[in-house]
Amino acid sequence: MSWDPGAVCQIDEDNLPQSFWTYPALCFTVWGFSVPFALIIGSIGILMMGKAERKQVWKFALGTLGTFLFISFANGPMPHIPFLFGIGGTIMLVLYFLILWKNAAKFTENIHKLTAYTFLMVGFWFVCGLGSRQYQPAMGRGESPIDIMTYFVLAMWFFWLSERKTKDTPD
Numbered sequence: 001m002s003w004d005p006g007a008v009c010q011i012d013e014d015n016l017p018q019s020f021w022t023y024p025a026l027c028f029t030v031w032g033f034s035v036p037f038a039l040i041i042g043s044i045g046i047l048m049m050g051k052a053e054r055k056q057v058w059k060f061a062l063g064t065l066g067t068f069l070f071i072s073f074a075n076g077p078m079p080h081i082p083f084l085f086g087i088g089g090t091i092m093l094v095l096y097f098l099i100l101w102k103n104a105a106k107f108t109e110n111i112h113k114l115t116a117y118t119f120l121m122v123g124f125w126f127v128c129g130l131g132s133r134q135y136q137p138a139m140g141r142g143e144s145p146i147d148i149m150t151y152f153v154l155a156m157w158f159f160w161l162s163e164r165k166t167k168d169t170p171d
Contacts, residue, residue, distance in 0.1 A: 040061070040068065103163055
């Protein structure tokens with residue numbers, strides 16, 4: 001659950017912060033990072049509830065939190081580089097088609113999974129389009145949404161790894 005930061009943090013054009021560490025910037029940052037942290041913590045809880053090995057829980061916790069924090073801080077004021085989005089999009093499509101190829105027979109049995117992967121890729125496409133709109137009039141201005149592309153590439157990479165690890169079970 002999250003509250004509207006406009007009501008809680010009072011962010012508007014007349015109330016823009018002078019630095020990251022001042023109100024309301026810090027308030028907005030805490031709000032903005034709360035959902036990803038909650039997702040990671042919830043996933044850790046699911047692993048613990050499912051009685052995963054302690055090593056596996058720690059590996060997941062440190063890996064996801066570390067990756068999230070690294071991407072969040074590394075993105076900073078990075079200029080928009082369209083070529084990186086092309087590379088990321090290509091990697092995502094290759095991984096998508098590898099998943100389809102490996103699971104062609106399974107997808108005929110479970111069309112819902114195929115539909116989910118397909119709609120996820122369609123969603124990736126439109127989110128990337130939204131992220132690039134701010135750069136279309138004058139490419140290269142502002143901060144790049146490369147962090148979003150990085151999360152999408154990571155998601156497809158781990159989907160691919162999970163599908164590769166799935167063992168075919170005899171009927």
